[in-house]
Amino acid sequence: MRFLPVFLDLQAGSILLVGGGELVRAKLRLLLSAGAHIRWHATDGRHDVTGLDAVDAARIERAEGDPRTADLSGVIAILCAGAGDIGPAMSSRAKALGLPVNVMDDLQHSTFIFPAIVDRGDVVVAVGTGGASPVVARRVRERIEAVLPARIGDLASFIGRRRKAMHGRIPEFALRRRFWERIVDGPIGALVLAGRGDEAEAALKHIADPSAFAGAPAGRAEGRVTLVGAGPGDPDLLTVKALRALQDADVIFYDELVAPEILDRARRDAARVPVGRRVGKPGIGQDAINRLLIDAAKSGQRAVRLKGGDPFIFGRGGEEIEALRKADVAYSVIPGITAGLGAAAQSEVPLTFRNEALRITFLTAHKARDAETVDWSTLTDVKMTVVVYMGMTAAPSIRAGLLAAGRSPQTPVGVFARATRPDSQAVAGTLNELPALVQRIDSGPAILVIGDVVAHSTPWRDAGLDSLLSNFLVAAE
Structure with missing residues (x-):
């Protein structure tokens, strides 16, 4: 910018x-x-x-x-x-x-x-492209014009004329903000947008206890924690509900793998606290993260725990919920697109395929000893797709375990790094080549997909491996 x-x-x-x-x-x-x-x-x-x-x-x-x-x-x-x-x-x-x-x-x-300007009275939206393309700015403005209510400026004016008086009745800043959010998002805001300002004025005057209306009868903002899946990296893959949570947050505790472009979608004045860790680097520990979440909620803040992928797929979301329950803290969970699904969609890997792949197993093996603890004999079914998270370091052990259990060395595999991001990278080959394939990847995080479905992927086709699969299928028969 x-x-x-x-x-x-x-x-x-x-x-x-x-x-x-x-x-x-x-x-x-x-x-x-x-x-x-x-x-x-x-x-x-x-x-x-x-x-x-x-x-x-x-x-x-x-x-x-x-x-x-x-x-x-x-x-x-x-x-x-x-x-x-x-x-x-x-x-x-x-x-x-x-x-x-x-x-x-x-x-x-x-x-x-x-900039290109959307003018709704007290609500003005400016769209710029740094002077590079005024036409693009105008097209963006047209889309904003199409979705903004015609009377959104009236709503801003309605609130502006009453803010000072209402702030005298609600001394706590966080509670005031929540009060006005309920006005904007609720029936009173709808009345203003419908051109029924007198009715909106009467409804506002009817609120005897603004603190209670904001959801805090004791006059103090009630905190909560929202576990949010940030998806695999592309900010456009955030759900609408996730975006809303990021915009409402007072503080965001985010993982190392959350892309900066996703954090840019958060409310500008929200505090941002990094709590994640990468392989080989120390982190603050799960107990410390749990305590931060609990303390934030009990101080009246709306905390977001922002996780790469989905909170409940190798995201330790379950552990955090257990801690929040014990502390009697209100919480909710917003799912995200897990990295395995993001990688599959980007590289056209159908994780299931009729008469070819009927089951999926997700597992994690970010260390060699993790791979050594897996019962690979349960993963030899040729109609099962195996999706491995954090498996680059353990790739030799994964190959050894599957081969020893009886999975064919010609089984198609793919390594998908930084899926859905601009710098994504993908390679495909056979199970026997897995460690060498990992070496071709610049850096993680990466997903390993093991199974015949990889032969339908873009990296497999780009590598010209179709004839290899045909020979493998003939041998299998």
Whole structure:
């Protein structure tokens, strides 16, 4: 992100507008809609205000002379549109004075840019692409326009007019926020969005105890813990419910494997506490994590325990729930797409396949001794797909265990690293080659998939291994 979205109060001073033609008129309309006072240097000599009403026209000061030497007292920003060679010169002058400047379609000489704007009164959404593609920004704006309620600005105004009075009745910050969340998400907010402001006002006045309405009769915010599956890495694979939990959280305790792009979807002012560990690196320990969750909830915070994949598939979610139950802490669980499913979908591995793979087994073996404790004799069924989590280090032991139990050395296998992320990597081969396949992977985390279904995958086809499978099937018959 090169350009930080900010909102500038255009009524704090004058905007110096330099340029002419239709380009500058478009900027005039935009600035006037924000209540700006404009000092306009028309480079073509035409201060044409045709079509503007008298009130807007009165806020335009028709400036004469060369803008490069004009008095800039009271100016808070400079905008050039259709200004030709004057634009870079004005940019240099603005930068020397520390004034924000925009030269239309010229990033080199601009310190701010104009986003695509969704204007709903007190609710304004700005969409930018860093100047790279205004068309993309407009398309995003169109989609936002389509989903935002027409009266969302009215709802913001409704709350804004009453915030100060209500804050005097709810002294605790966390409880105030929850109060307004219930207003926005509940019947009162729906009334405002439906244009029934008088009824919404009456319903708000009917709330005798705002603290109780916010869900805390004792006047203190009630904390809880939500275990959230972050999925395999792609932030677009988060569930809608997971996104809502991240936006509502006061504090987020996240694993090492949670991608930064997923944390970016969380509420900006939520505290973020890393509690995970990677193989070979020390962590704070599960007991310490449990205590952090309990303490956060009992202090009235809404805590999210954010885990890679799904909380209940090798995520130790069950252990955390047991601790929360014993501490009498409210909790809920939001599932996520586990890494095995994410890898299978990305590389087109059908984990089940009619008449070919009828069962799936998920297991974990991040150390060689983990693999040595597995009863491999239960995993030799050719119609079973075996999905191994954290198995890169133990790959030689996994191969040895399966081969010793009787699984064919020609069984298709795949290694899928960092599935669904931009830097994902996948290779396929046979069980006999498993340790060598792992060596071709740059780094984890990785999923191992073992079974005939791997022969349907993209990596298998890309490696030209179809003939190998045919020979294997003939030998098996």
